[in-house]
Amino acid sequence: MTFLRRTVIAAAAAAALSASFSALAQDIKPRLIRFGYGLNEASNQGRAAKVFADEVAKASGGKMKVRAIGAAALGPDTQMQQALIGGAQEMMVGSTATLVGITKEMALWDTPFLINNTKEADALLDGPIGDKIKDKLQEKGLVGLVYWENGFRNLTNSKRPVTKVEDLDGIKLRVMQNNVFLSSFKTLGANAIPMAFSELFGALETNTVDGQENPFNTILSSKFYEVQKYLTVTNHVYSPWIVLVSKKWWDQLSKTEQKVLMDAAKTSRDFERKDTREEASKAMADLKAKGMLVNELAPAEADRMRNKLTRVYAEIGTEVGMDVWIATQNELLKIRGK
Template sequence: MRTRKLARSFGRAALASLMLLCAMTASAAVTIKLGWASPDSMQDPYGIGANAFKEAVEKRSNGEIKVEFYPNRQLGDERQLAEGVRFGTVDASIVTNSVLTQMDPAFMLNDLPFMYTNADQGRQLLDGEVGQILAEKAQSKGIIVLGYFEGGFRHMANNSQPVSAPGDVKGVKYRVMQSPLFIDMFNALGGSAIPMAWGETFTAVQQGTIDGLEGTVGILSAAKLFDVTKYLSLTNHTYSVGELLMSRRFYDRLSDDHKHIVREAAMEAVKRQRELNEKNTETLLADLKGQGLQVNEVADMKPFREAVRPLHDQYREKIGADLYDKAMSSIR
């Protein structure tokens, strides 16, 4: 009798221990809600990055960390996403670099025109000391920069003429992002910069309200610009950066092991995203040519760099002279 009672006692204790273990395991599970403004598509640079991050995190954590997607502005537009990450109402997001310039002007460094001759220069800069300095500035504002995705270089498309020299931009009305730096860039080249919401751009070009627009190959392809423009010039005027962000409040609640996993997964995702986006850009560019768009490369970038040199001098102090000089010295 006593033996049966002891057995039942041990059984109940074992069951209680098992339930406690299950509860502890369940409490260790983490879900990251990741939002961005564009589609969940393997043709979209941010969609590519989101999927690479999810795959790396879930694999490295053996499923302990899950990533849920909220694309297409489900958690807000890019500014709302960045602010949500900052204040802890959004776990993580991918946003265009220009959004972060509103929080810290140092990020304007990434939007400076005609800064790089190739994408590798941008990658090395952001993966090195300069990228770390920018990340530290963001962290002081409650944002963890996990990595720097890329959209590729931005180019000019219009209905007036191909762009081979700064003079070809003169007098042409270009839609630009609502960013002082982008407005100043096109004005410095002699063009007419028209800040405009992206959703209004296609119709504005179609109706002749503006002559053209600028953006990465992925953006221009998704917008089907070949239906409304004649010329695409590969000006490479800005290296497009999209930051993978996490709320510091969310990050601080992670265990040390999970923090390490998230960091390592982000590094893996950045590498994978860049590789896939580069291949995707080549495919989309060939498709744009096949649709009848006249595409030309720019043989000499020096005149463009000279034209925007006063702009660099103007923004050097806003960015921070030490940071600007460190960046320039590392890519020359």
């Protein structure tokens, strides 16, 4: 190749590159994104929020700034959801369970013992069923980007070890603000009390409630071991988190800006699931070391719980629609066959 030819090619390549950069630059405006979440900064939720913020900054050349605001400083999940719908806040991550009042199909994720392991969780949430439910949010003014892992929920309380369903009798148990959780735990005999997560530590400390249920990670990061003695490994439900955007605001973004957010959401999801699983695998030992008394619910006792919940399963079927319910069972069979 002659010198001249090489120079021409290099110049053309440089021109193409700068053209695409300036196209990109025009497509990305300076944006401030308030990204709220409920747990503290040192939690799996906080760590992944930071990854999301960093990814958005990197991909937008620093033009899109995510301000991650944890510890429910922008309000509990339900309040932030309303702020997103109204356009007063741009983004958040929170429990799907607190969304059921807005999009009833989200109740699917509250089905006790629906998902058995993380492989099933990822396949179901990232597959057609997960998408279908996520897309239902749009008509309510929310855009769901990706699901993060909250995790398999376990039970803690300050009264006694729970080895069988009868041990739940009369225990004042905080549940998420969600009818499926409320009726599940009432059916199992607990005195279920719906309450925002941000109120929970105080309520446990003052014995307003005796117990709660959350994944290992949260029991650890929210220091529930300071106010709870007994931990029962029940894995009674797999809880997702969902990254949400205000639709009012999303619709004002360029395609490039939307892609920056979507790509960063996916990167943060992959990081978050890995990080959460690593932490969860060590958390039981950590919680024992902090003084919690841990027992595992025997499989036969889990079956007894499941049997008691027959009516709740029927309620969820009605809530999410029989088509979704049946499609989910079929999808799970497919995933399990793989």
